[in-house]
Amino acid sequence: MTVAVQTPPRTPVPGAPTPALRLPPTRHLARGTLLTLAALLLGLVVQILLVSPLQYRAAQQSAFDALRASLAEGTAPVAQTDQQGHLLAPGTPVALIDIPRLHLHHVTVLEGTDSHVLSEGPGHRRDTPMPGQAGSSVLFGRAAAYGGPFGDLHTLVAGDTLTLTTGQGKATYRVLGVRRAGDPAPAPVAAGKGRLVLVTATGHLYQPSGILRVDADVVSGVSETPPPTIVPGSLPDSEQPLASTDGIPWELVMWLQALVLVAIASVWAWHRWGRHQTWIVCAPVMAVLGLQVAGQVTQLLPNLL
Secondary structure (H helix, E strand, O other), X not given: OOOOOOOXXXXXXXXXXXXXXXXXXXXXXXXXXXXXXXXXXXXXXXXXXXXHHHHHHHHHHHHHHHHHHHHHHOOOOOOOEOOOOOEOOOOOEEEEEEEHHHOEEEEEEEEOOOHHHHOOOOEEOOOOOOOOEOEEEEEEOOOOOOOXXXXXXXXOOOOOEEEEEXXXXXXXXXXXXXXXXXXXXXXXXXXXXXXXXXXXXXXXXOEEXXXXXXXXXXXXXXXXXXOOOOOOOOOOHHHOOOOOOOOOOHHHHHHHHHHHHHHHHHHHHHHHOOHHHHHHHHHHHHHHHHHHHHHHHHOOOOOXX
């Protein structure tokens, strides 16, 4: 006669690890994908709202120090080329702009208008004369991200003044008016006179939908104007209003690959180490990589954002 012995259920030992449930591969893939997307979205929001203004201030301080030194030494750029005859490198500090009504003081203007340059400050369109010279000089500036130095251009009114300081001295301009798409442009600048056109985006915050321009005529003396080196209208598409970076963003590709690899490693560690250990080790790495990817993504957004 066989007697059945009933085995009592095992009581879990306090503090013992709970065996992990085996998940199908599709669940693992979904977790990794969601983790990557979360890091990307969070990184993009933090980059645009919090990190970009700090990067702008740091870049402005560095550019201001460099321009102040070149002004003191008398080597500040006064043409589209440097003293050796080479085209100015994008990002070279060329002027200081002051707009009292906007409480914008000693903001450094850089050479070039692509997305990378405009993340460090207002940019001078390279196929136009330098500020203070004869002809129409054009400056681009962001409306919201990276400090948004030109975000309040729409508040300027006719008669407001602004000044630009270059290697040739200080030029004072008086605003003619603000215009948007469809508004009539002012009469062409007279020969031997100077004009400044400030360009930024219009539309909802962080959602540019058009271009806003402010025209201002010089009311001080016009500086000597060297002959142009860059043919007007020959700039690449990346330096046009509301343009993004040209070419394949290889840095973005590399950072994105690193983020995906860490996301996969995080899912693996979740099941091998445990939830708490994975958060401690992988969360900081994911945050750093997410910010790096977000910083590269912002270069693909419109340059006047």
